[in-house]
Amino acid sequence: MSPEKNNDDDAAPGGALKEAESRLHYAVRELSQASWVITLLSVLVALVVGALLILATNPQVQGTLGYFFAQPGDFFLTSFEVIRDAYSALFRGAVYDWQAATPERSIRPITETLVNAVPLILAGLGIAIGFRSGMLNIGGQGQIILGATCAAFIGYAFQLPVGAHLLLALVGGALGGAIWGGIAGVLKAKTGANEVIVTIMLNNIALYLIAWLLRQQWFVQTGSNQPIAAPVDESARLFGILGTGFRLHAGIFLAIAATVFVWWLLERSTLGFEFRAIGENPEAARTAGVNVPKATALVLIIGGALCGLGGAAHLLGTEYRLAAGIAGTLGFDAITVALLGRSKPLGTFLAGVLFGGLRAGGVLMQAQTGTPIDIVLVLQSVIVLLIAAPPLVRAIFFLPHPDGSSRSSRRRRLREQQAAETASQPAPRQEVTK
Amino acid sequence: MSEQPTQEPGAVAVKAEPRQEVDTRLQPIKWKFPITYVLLGLLSLGVFALLSPTGSVTQFRLATASDIVTLPAVNVPSFATALVLSVLQLGLAALAIFAAARRIRLGIWHPMLFGLLFVLAFLVYAGAGRGAFIPVVTLLAGALMLSVPLIFGAMCGLVGERSGIINIAIEGQLLAGAFLAAVAASFFTSAYVGLLAAPFAGAAVGGLLVWFAVKYHVNQIIVGVVLNVLVIGLTSFLYSTVLTQNAEMWNARQQLPRLPIPGLSQIPILGPVLFNQTILVYLMYVIVFALHILVFKSRWGLRMRAVGEHPKAADTVGINVPRTRVFNTVLAGGIAGLGGAYFTVGQGLAFGQEMSAGQGFIALAAMILGRWNPKGALLAALLFGFSTSVGQVLSTIGTPVPSEMLLMLPYVITIFAVAGFVGRVRPPAAEGVPYIK
Numbered sequence: 001m002s003p004e005k006n007n008d009d010d011a012a013p014g015g016a017l018k019e020a021e022s023r024l025h026y027a028v029r030e031l032s033q034a035s036w037v038i039t040l041l042s043v044l045v046a047l048v049v050g051a052l053l054i055l056a057t058n059p060q061v062q063g064t065l066g067y068f069f070a071q072p073g074d075f076f077l078t079s080f081e082v083i084r085d086a087y088s089a090l091f092r093g094a095v096y097d098w099q100a101a102t103p104e105r106s107i108r109p110i111t112e113t114l115v116n117a118v119p120l121i122l123a124g125l126g127i128a129i130g131f132r133s134g135m136l137n138i139g140g141q142g143q144i145i146l147g148a149t150c151a152a153f154i155g156y157a158f159q160l161p162v163g164a165h166l167l168l169a170l171v172g173g174a175l176g177g178a179i180w181g182g183i184a185g186v187l188k189a190k191t192g193a194n195e196v197i198v199t200i201m202l203n204n205i206a207l208y209l210i211a212w213l214l215r216q217q218w219f220v221q222t223g224s225n226q227p228i229a230a231p232v233d234e235s236a237r238l239f240g241i242l243g244t245g246f247r248l249h250a251g252i253f254l255a256i257a258a259t260v261f262v263w264w265l266l267e268r269s270t271l272g273f274e275f276r277a278i279g280e281n282p283e284a285a286r287t288a289g290v291n292v293p294k295a296t297a298l299v300l301i302i303g304g305a306l307c308g309l310g311g312a313a314h315l316l317g318t319e320y321r322l323a324a325g326i327a328g329t330l331g332f333d334a335i336t337v338a339l340l341g342r343s344k345p346l347g348t349f350l351a352g353v354l355f356g357g358l359r360a361g362g363v364l365m366q367a368q369t370g371t372p373i374d375i376v377l378v379l380q381s382v383i384v385l386l387i388a389a390p391p392l393v394r395a396i397f398f399l400p401h402p403d404g405s406s407r408s409s410r411r412r413r414l415r416e417q418q419a420a421e422t423a424s425q426p427a428p429r430q431e432v433t434k
Numbered sequence: 435m436s437e438q439p440t441q442e443p444g445a446v447a448v449k450a451e452p453r454q455e456v457d458t459r460l461q462p463i464k465w466k467f468p469i470t471y472v473l474l475g476l477l478s479l480g481v482f483a484l485l486s487p488t489g490s491v492t493q494f495r496l497a498t499a500s501d502i503v504t505l506p507a508v509n510v511p512s513f514a515t516a517l518v519l520s521v522l523q524l525g526l527a528a529l530a531i532f533a534a535a536r537r538i539r540l541g542i543w544h545p546m547l548f549g550l551l552f553v554l555a556f557l558v559y560a561g562a563g564r565g566a567f568i569p570v571v572t573l574l575a576g577a578l579m580l581s582v583p584l585i586f587g588a589m590c591g592l593v594g595e596r597s598g599i600i601n602i603a604i605e606g607q608l609l610a611g612a613f614l615a616a617v618a619a620s621f622f623t624s625a626y627v628g629l630l631a632a633p634f635a636g637a638a639v640g641g642l643l644v645w646f647a648v649k650y651h652v653n654q655i656i657v658g659v660v661l662n663v664l665v666i667g668l669t670s671f672l673y674s675t676v677l678t679q680n681a682e683m684w685n686a687r688q689q690l691p692r693l694p695i696p697g698l699s700q701i702p703i704l705g706p707v708l709f710n711q712t713i714l715v716y717l718m719y720v721i722v723f724a725l726h727i728l729v730f731k732s733r734w735g736l737r738m739r740a741v742g743e744h745p746k747a748a749d750t751v752g753i754n755v756p757r758t759r760v761f762n763t764v765l766a767g768g769i770a771g772l773g774g775a776y777f778t779v780g781q782g783l784a785f786g787q788e789m790s791a792g793q794g795f796i797a798l799a800a801m802i803l804g805r806w807n808p809k810g811a812l813l814a815a816l817l818f819g820f821s822t823s824v825g826q827v828l829s830t831i832g833t834p835v836p837s838e839m840l841l842m843l844p845y846v847i848t849i850f851a852v853a854g855f856v857g858r859v860r861p862p863a864a865e866g867v868p869y870i871k
Contacts, residue, residue, distance in 0.1 A: 332663055
């Protein structure tokens, strides 16, 4: 069930390279197998799709279409300008703003990208651990909500010294997420309940739980009927690391540390080895002495803890006040982040930064060019869909199949094979369409 | 689909309901359900009856002002009524214990009657001495209204999963259907055009899902999750651009008219709830009934189940597995698209961002709780709709129970169900597994 398995069918069989093939052909083939090329091309396709959407909905462009046959140049020029404006705003909002008044404001976008990336990376890592262990944790949303809720409550209800308060709030957040993930994990381990269904249900339960909590005075401690909790104390906030004018907070160190931790856990620890083993083949893992139920529960507990930590970092670093919409679409974004990162720690980190950048850039793009930020969702989903289907990307760019044969030769081989099969069968009963 | 005569004997030999295994061995007595009944009965007695203030009354309103046959409102003494209902529940619980000890199987009437009594006791308690009516017709009409998209979505999920394709994208299909229905209805200023267009949107999402699943063997759950994001992104983007730039042309409200069925719609209480509806709701009745028959009694249904349970065997007898999966998933998408139309033209609303609001996921839960069975999924979806409706009605009249807890109930029940409490829930064997010849 792990996403990596999808790539099995296009892994190179490792056959000998035919001498007849040219060096160039070989190079192209190597490239088309590299996962980063597929990623790059997927991003490219997504940007093209996004550009088409922007064009199709832009009134200026529609205006030039009215006299397209009289002056086609206008249409292309306007289209180019619209796309250039939108995507340059996206870039300026995400990386470096060369139009900003002060140097400080110029570099602010990249820090905003990192601010957005922090919860995405943490939660994405939590989801990725599940993927590597063959479990689809769709419950990031619920785990983030629980993490943020616990962290917030500790943040304003308790009075503690500076360091301890923050630490306790973070631990509480991780614990909240771990409990929510743990419910799914323990149920799967004990009863075999499908974790996809349980985590989806837990997402919705978390939504109503937070709605209920925000109506309780003992919980919100604000003295008003607004469904929003009191702000967390200064001592529990993730402190800013670049001074005033920047929102970037210490959560980024947390994200880096978590990335290293997950790498160590999955690649270097015994427990991580067991996780990957049950992901690859639970039967074999059980035969080899892995306590499969225990490992199953632990995967979702640790994954939930990371998601909860993501929610806590989001609350303690940027939001400060708990509201019903605290998680936004973070939970589902985290799934796409883990998929884009191919469930590898470093990949997830980079994917989190990319999607954080899209989000940060999307804000500026919406403000300056009126392109709704929702286009970011389209870009994200197209990227992830294409990454999951490398043969489709190769087909779009006419790249050769990894086994080195061209499309026509493969078709010919398939036909010969089918002919042989039909010949060997005494009575052709089946329709052979494949 | 082409037919092979060689298959016919097999089709006849496999009787309906092959999923119920006959086991002649003596099973250990299951005390789980009798114990649950006793606990619920005691809860009803201890909370609903004993906590109802003595001397207070609960008022039930059995008709709305527009009904032809207007039943008078009913006032019942809260404490006595809840007490009687609780005692009846405990009687049913005792019957369940007796039946379990004697290994007698009680029919479906038993849990349904128990549930009805429990809900009534709860309503009596919730409305005790509040001075407000409990509007029974509004409650039931609301339940049906909230169930419509769930039922369409559950039927969509059922057809897809029975053919081996896990559909997490029901949410996206509902949303796409709602979007296209609103846009088409507004553009042609006819709600019926919207209704015709909606299935195509759902089918398109279903087509994408099955394309990635069958052709590229991508994990179906992943495609489903991503497709949801894609549809939310696309519809929200188009909503913020085209639909808001010219709302009169693209997003004007259109409503399917109500078509009361003469005679039937005048039955007290149930008539106006069930038979004074739009064509979409009548279509839903037809679809559920048709699937109930077709899934288990038709060639199409047999092939669908074969492909979902054991594709290799199905392939061996000449069923084209990929083609069956593609056809059924696209068809299922169409059903979900129709359900999406209910959000916009069905209720006379304009399209709003993310207006499906997670209903697709509840539909998925309803399908699982209904054990991949049209009848079960229907009942589960109605249960979910009813508990949401109770939550909404009670939150307006004010109750001792937080409405959030009631709204949470469907999800909690589903978790119990998949954790094996409500019998064994078994999905089609080959769902989610790409078929590679």
